[in-house]
Amino acid sequence: MTLAALATGCGGATQIVQIKALPAGQDRADFGLGPGVRPLSHGPGDKSAPAWNPTDERVAFVVDGYVVDKPLYNQDLRRWTTKDFGASRSEWRSSEGLTIFAESPSPDPEEPGSVYRTLPKDTPFGVEKIAAGALAMSPGPGGEGLIVALETSPYESGIARIGGNGKMDQIYTNLIGGRVTGISLSPNGGQVAVAARGAATVALHVLDLATGDSKTIARLEPGMEIHGDPQWTRRGIYYVAGEEDTGESKLAPDHLYRVPAGSSTPEPAPGVGEDFVASSLRLSPNGERLAIVGRRNPASSTNLYILEPATDNLKAVTANEDMEIKTGPYDLAWSASGDRMAIVARGVISGPRVLSAPADTILTDFYNLYEVPIEAPEGDAP
Amino acid sequence: MSGILWWLSGAALAFLLTAGAFLLLANAGDSPSDKSLRPDSPSTPSGPALELQLPKDRLASLEHNPDQNLAISIRNAGDERLSDINVSVKVSSENTALSEARYYRSSVESLAAGEIVSREFALDLSVAARSPEPARAIIEVRATTPSGVSSVRTAILPA
Structure with missing residues (x-):
């Protein structure tokens, strides 16, 4: 786009200088993650599990095990829990309240956690436990209430529905075989997909929230496990799976799989390529797109990708230069409007760094939240 | 004949005036001050630091x-x-x-x-x-x- 043309010189030569306008977003500094990416936090702290509020005006996240939230672009932090809370993630219950999943303080990683809800904000660090023995949680249909997986025995799990008032509305009597590791709603909100680790294998189950009927829809090969929540799209259920974590270094990377709608056979997810290494994924609010943190191949850098299951089109939305993007299952979050995502990243340092700034203003040397703009799919632009 | 000469001299005068005006404009618009072209000198702080x-x-x-x-x-x-x-x-x-x-x-x-x-x-x-x-x-x-x-x-x- 030409903004100006200047005529210069006196010898009859005329030089036209074209000044191109910057594409939207490129007028900002690049934080090592590509154009348009904007920080949402700064300072020290191991930040994780971002969550946008329903109006996209605030973002909540976990810092070193406690929960805070803040307006998007200033640092007016509001702390919701004590510092030793052991939170691993949170979900907005409304514009002014959170549901928090906290790990058990026990050193045993198999010990189930608890689900809390925050009390009105005039109660400092006030939280109320609404479920104990919790293994996983998902927002309920339409964002109302909560679906939780509960430990009933070492070999079985139960599913329960918690209402907006924090009371358990329904406990489903059909138990899920195995220990639930992830749960997500179906596109119409009538069912949940549940990943559960049994004695021999990991399986995907579906439970009907109206009837309570459950069935196993797919079983993984022995030694494989699902990381995070499966994501249920209209094209099937997607999940990240890899070798079971045995505490030793893993040889094979994790990949993205899909159980197509109406099928019981998992297949490599189409569109990403056979070398694609997947770490975490989240379904967009409209259910049309999957955000994936992963790598094009084992040797490439980690980036945020958007996969459209309807077209199998995969597109990188970050251009990671030298940042370490967090790969935990809850370290990426869609905004409620679906036009932005939050991820967590920090710069890689191999030696000491000295900066002319106070620690609480430093950005890339600590894990911080970044907002990544997500373009509307082609054809959806206004 | 005198009409043609009159017309030619008028055209030449108009050309010279226009060219002069362009030169003036070009020089005015294309001459950033020396100050803006000079690279920043190493800062020599004045005052306490x-x-x-x-x-x-x-x-x-x-x-x-x-x-x-x-x-x-x-x-x-x-x-x-x-x-x-x-x-x-x-x-x-x-x-x-x-x-x-x-x-x-x-x-x-x-x-x-x-x-x-x-x-x-x-x-x-x-x-x-x-x-x-x-x-x-x-x-x-x-x-x-x-x-x-x-x-x-x-x-x-x-x-």
Whole structure:
């Protein structure tokens, strides 16, 4: 786009200088993650599990095990829990309240956690436990209430529905075989997909929230496990799976799989390529797109990708230069409007760094939240 | 004939006037001031200024243990003598749930313009090692004078 043309010189030569306008977003500094990416936090702290509020005006996240939230672009932090809370993630219950999943303080990683809800904000660090023995949680249909997986025995799990008032509305009597590791709603909100680790294998189950009927829809090969929540799209259920974590270094990377709608056979997810290494994924609010943190191949850098299951089109939305993007299952979050995502990243340092700034203003040397703009799919632009 | 000459001389005059006007405009629009073309000269601070220097080679050898000696240089980078300089060091962990930061203080009575002095601190960097997950250690150094001159440097050590 030409903004100006200047005529210069006196010898009859005329030089036209074209000044191109910057594409939207490129007028900002690049934080090592590509154009348009904007920080949402700064300072020290191991930040994780971002969550946008329903109006996209605030973002909540976990810092070193406690929960805070803040307006998007200033640092007016509001702390919701004590510092030793052991939170691993949170979900907005409304514009002014959170549901928090906290790990058990026990050193045993198999010990189930608890689900809390925050009390009105005039109660400092006030939280109320609404479920104990919790293994996983998902927002309920339409964002109302909560679906939780509960430990009933070492070999079985139960599913329960918690209402907006924090009371358990329904406990489903059909138990899920195995220990639930992830749960997500179906596109119409009538069912949940549940990943559960049994004695021999990991399986995907579906439970009907109206009837309570459950069935196993797919079983993984022995030694494989699902990381995070499966994501249920209209094209099937997607999940990240890899070798079971045995505490030793893993040889094979994790990949993205899909159980197509109406099928019981998992297949490599189409569109990403056979070398694609997947770490975490989240379904967009409209259910049309999957955000994936992963790598094009084992040797490439980690980036945020958007996969459209309807077209199998995969597109990188970050251009990671030298940042370490967090790969935990809850370290990426869609905004409620679906036009932005939050991820967590920090710069890689191999030696000491000295900066002319106070620690609480430093950005890339600590894990911080970044907002990544997500373009509307082609054809959806206004 | 005289009409043609009159017309030609009129056209030549109009051409010269127009060309002159263009030249004037071109020179006016294309002549940035010398000042804007001159590269920035190295800043020579006027007024008071403090500079802190943390030796990177020593920082690289620090361990997340008690009694880690670190010499910090304080330079008067301004053109006035500074007095009663307070030097404070805060050692903390990247893990903000650990509230046990360590604080150290020293002072410099007087520092002439351009003068540099060193202050040695025995730092306890074990606070970063107390994090359940490996955490980076933070050494935040501030130098301030009662007259409001200040400087800050933050060193971040890998986990």
